[in-house]
Amino acid sequence: MLVRLFFLALFFTCALLQSNYVTFSRDDTTILLNPERGFYSEVETQSVLESPQPLADSDMSDLLSQNIVLIQRSWYMKALRNTSSLPTSQLQLVAKDFAMIRKYNFKIIPRFTYSQDPTEPDASMAIIQSHLSQLTPILQNNSDIIAVFQAGFIGSYGEWYYSSNNINNIGNYTLLINSLLSILPQDRVIQIRVPQYKQQIYNSITSPYNVNSPATGIRSSNYSRIGIHDDCFLADAYDQGTFNIDTDRQWLANESLRIPFGGESCATSSYSVCGNAKIDLAKFHMSFVNIAYFPGVISSWKSGGCFNEFANKLGYRLSLISASTNINGNQVSYSIAFNNSGYAAPYNAYQIHLGLVNSAGVVYNLPLSHDVRYWTPEVSPIVISSTVSLSSNVPFDSYRMLIKVCDPLLSSASYCIKLANTDTSYNATTGYHSLKSSILYNSTTLQTQVATPTVAQSSTTSPSINSASTLLAKTSMIVAVLSSILLCM
């Protein structure tokens, strides 16, 4: 009797909890063209007065053939550094570049500067502010395709170190940062060159972040919108002046849990070899690296056999581990486990949708609310579970289950995250992956919504009768429920 009870309980718990439990295989090798991460290309142009090089279709298709979908665009404006008003043709150059990024479904890391060498002058803060206000409509119009914005403007390469106008001081850094924070939407991050500047602006050499930092409120503070780009990554113990004090490396490891980090190398060293680079790319949660600079470092990664690994792991690499979906009445319940086998969490918001496809091929989208910006490798596996209601226009039918993780600001499926699995067939038109399961929504399942409370009550039996047999029965039920959670998986 008890044995029968055990198996009965096992069966029903399985049916209730795990009726649609599936597991997935991880893909560690395929290069996935995922947005806002990976190797990027730095593409420069001079101003309209000095042989400009607008982004061309051929540039874009060439990069795409190298699996690159992220451009760090540097607009040098040397001949305009004394001109308080940018000519319309300069604004058109910038706007057309953004249009080209959009046309090819790329993302952009913009940077504006006036100096390409420590010996070249920059512009005054008044001129910078004037140019920035002219650029504001273009930046705001295109903020959806901006991955992160690099602060630029001051000094050579916009790195804030040298300044012929002596605006390389904390007062002017703060002015520029505050302007950029207010111009760009709240959800976008601004990267500056070295930790010390952020530490000075916010008067703290300690990062507030660690792996257990609260998984809410990201980008709600100005602090959480300022990141670092290291343009001398892996050069030496201090990355040629990037780090100022010994704790700066740990500071960056902490900060990059919540704020995007990326950049380029500038010299080969014992730090840049594959063995150490693997450790540091993971430690600093590196999201993107320049594919062309420094050439010696990139070629050492190719000859050392770590280049493809980096191409796969820079930023996020999300895969499905398992999924369980069910329907009770019009409530679709799900419990889905993801892995992030990359180096960082996605740093801009992506919306997860469940898709229900009926027998006629019509897809019903169910938007879920989970914030992928907290999905660091350290907290993997990440399990999301909840219920969502089907709206009354969803007809009774059998539904195949799909899932997609897409940029909520852009409609092209190119801006959806391709999951790193071998068995979740991806639809490049819709961005949906298969969840390898289906659910039956019919008049009977709708009625079970009413029946559920009764079932729930009977399992919390009255504690008044404490005979040995009911205790045994109860134990048997609990064991069954627990084993089913393990076995049905």
Ligand SMILES: *[C@@H]1O[C@H](CO)[C@@H](O)[C@H](O)[C@H]1NC(C)=O
């Ligand atoms: C800008 O002004 C500075 C100082 O007046 C001058 O030295 C420099 O030649 C000017 N540069 C350009 C490009 O006009």
Ligand SMILES: *[C@@H]1O[C@H](CO)[C@@H](O)[C@H](O)[C@H]1NC(C)=O
């Ligand atoms: C904003 O973008 C649209 C296309 O997305 C374009 O037609 C318009 O000219 C842009 N405005 C500015 C100020 O760039």
Ligand SMILES: *[C@@H]1O[C@H](CO)[C@@H](O)[C@H](O)[C@H]1NC(C)=O
């Ligand atoms: C910006 O730098 C200039 C030149 O050094 C200086 O005169 C000015 O006070 C600085 N502005 C602020 C707000 O600190």
Ligand SMILES: *[C@@H]1O[C@H](CO)[C@@H](O)[C@H](O)[C@H]1NC(C)=O
């Ligand atoms: C955040 O930055 C904005 C834009 O510069 C500024 O208006 C606001 O006061 C800042 N908020 C805090 C809390 O410092």
Ligand SMILES: *[C@@H]1O[C@H](CO)[C@@H](O)[C@H](O)[C@H]1NC(C)=O
């Ligand atoms: C990094 O985070 C750890 C853990 O919270 C903390 O102990 C440490 O002070 C942080 N380090 C820096 C430099 O911010």
Ligand SMILES: *[C@@H]1O[C@H](CO)[C@@H](O)[C@H](O)[C@H]1NC(C)=O
């Ligand atoms: C998650 O990713 C890490 C890093 O690649 C890997 O070691 C681990 O086995 C993965 N876990 C699962 C369940 O896929």
Ligand SMILES: *[C@@H]1O[C@H](CO)[C@@H](O)[C@H](O)[C@H]1NC(C)=O
């Ligand atoms: C992708 O989805 C669209 C829209 O549902 C569908 O028409 C198309 O057949 C799908 N493609 C594949 C390869 O399944």
Ligand SMILES: *[C@@H]1O[C@H](CO)[C@@H](O)[C@H](O)[C@H]1NC(C)=O
């Ligand atoms: C609804 O689905 C359940 C579960 O598969 C099935 O037992 C039942 O017969 C179906 N009811 C109708 C009316 O189709």
